Amino acid sequence: MSAPLPVTLHFNATVTVLPKEGVLDPEGQAIERALKGLGFSEVETVHAGKVITLSLTAADRAEAERRVREMAERLLANPIIQRYTLRIEESA
Amino acid sequence: MSAPLPVTLHFNATVTVLPKEGVLDPEGQAIERALKGLGFSEVETVHAGKVITLSLTAADRAEAERRVREMAERLLANPIIQRYTLRIEESA
Numbered sequence: 001m002s003a004p005l006p007v008t009l010h011f012n013a014t015v016t017v018l019p020k021e022g023v024l025d026p027e028g029q030a031i032e033r034a035l036k037g038l039g040f041s042e043v044e045t046v047h048a049g050k051v052i053t054l055s056l057t058a059a060d061r062a063e064a065e066r067r068v069r070e071m072a073e074r075l076l077a078n079p080i081i082q083r084y085t086l087r088i089e090e091s092a
Numbered sequence: 093m094s095a096p097l098p099v100t101l102h103f104n105a106t107v108t109v110l111p112k113e114g115v116l117d118p119e120g121q122a123i124e125r126a127l128k129g130l131g132f133s134e135v136e137t138v139h140a141g142k143v144i145t146l147s148l149t150a151a152d153r154a155e156a157e158r159r160v161r162e163m164a165e166r167l168l169a170n171p172i173i174q175r176y177t178l179r180i181e182e183s184a
Contacts, residue, residue, distance in 0.1 A: 010136075016108075016143050031144060034167055042159065044102075044147040051108050051143045052123060055136040071132055075123070 008057045011064040014087045017077045018049035052076050055091065064088050100149045103156040106179040109169045110141035144168050147183065156180050 019025045025047050032046035054071075058064035065088050077084040111117045119140035127135045146163075150156035157180050169176040 014108075016106075018143065018145065028144075031167070032146075035146075035163055038163075038166060040148075040159065040163055042148045042150060043163075044149070046144060046146045049143045049145075051110065051141045052120075052138060053110065053141075054124075054127075054138045056132075056134045057136070058134060067132065067134065071127055071130075071135075074130060075126055 006059060009060065009064075010091045011056055011058055011061070012089050012091045013054050013056065013064065013068045015052045015054075015068065015072050015076050015084055016049065016087075017051070017072075017082050017084045018047055020081055020083050023081045049082070061088060061090065098151060101152065101156075102183045103148055103150055103153070104181050104183045105146050105148065105156065105160045107144045107146075107160065107164050107168050107176055108141065108179075109143070109164075109174050109176045110139055112173055112175050115173045141174070153180060153182065 019028070027048035028046045031048055032043060035043045035046065054068070056064060056067065058067060065086065068086055068088060072084045072086065073079060111120070117139050120138045123140055124135060124138035127138065146160070148156060148159065150159060157178065160178055160180060164176045164178065165171060
């Protein structure tokens with residue numbers, strides 16, 4: 001008997017990258033001013049960042065999360081000035 | 093007796109803006125190539141967009157959502173080429 005084939009699952013990951021607390025955020029400030037200028041006076045603070053969505057294969061959710069975290073730390077975020085959050089979902 | 097004061101609640105909103113399906117996404121493609129070049133061969137597709145987080149006051153969650161949707165449509169997203177999603181949470 002042959003060994004069972006390794007199962008490959010599909011995942012969707014969302015990496016959200018925002019400036020760390022205390023780091024200058026000129027884009028967020030510009031959006032805040034523009035919103036107030038449009039009459040959205042109820043707005044208090046605004047921060048702007050980027051989002052990366054990706055699909056990938058992995059043996060299981062733990063491996064998907066580990067790999068996406070590695071991608072975030074090596075390429076997607078700059079840990080000196082940015083913080084990131086991950087969301088991983090298994091896809092069909 | 094005087095009328096009760098209107099209650100003002102605080103909310104945190106996250107607006108995620110991504111290219112619509114079929115719209116060119118050169119930043120996503122560049123990240124995809126870079127990830128594969130770093131050895132993340134399990135990556136399939138990548139899309140890049142922006143995220144705006146903001147805090148605001150509103151009478152209730154429905155009003156907060158209505159106002160943030162208006163901000164997205166008037167300033168934060170370009171509905172011709174971008175789609176957006178909202179997440180609204182009441183804050184302390």
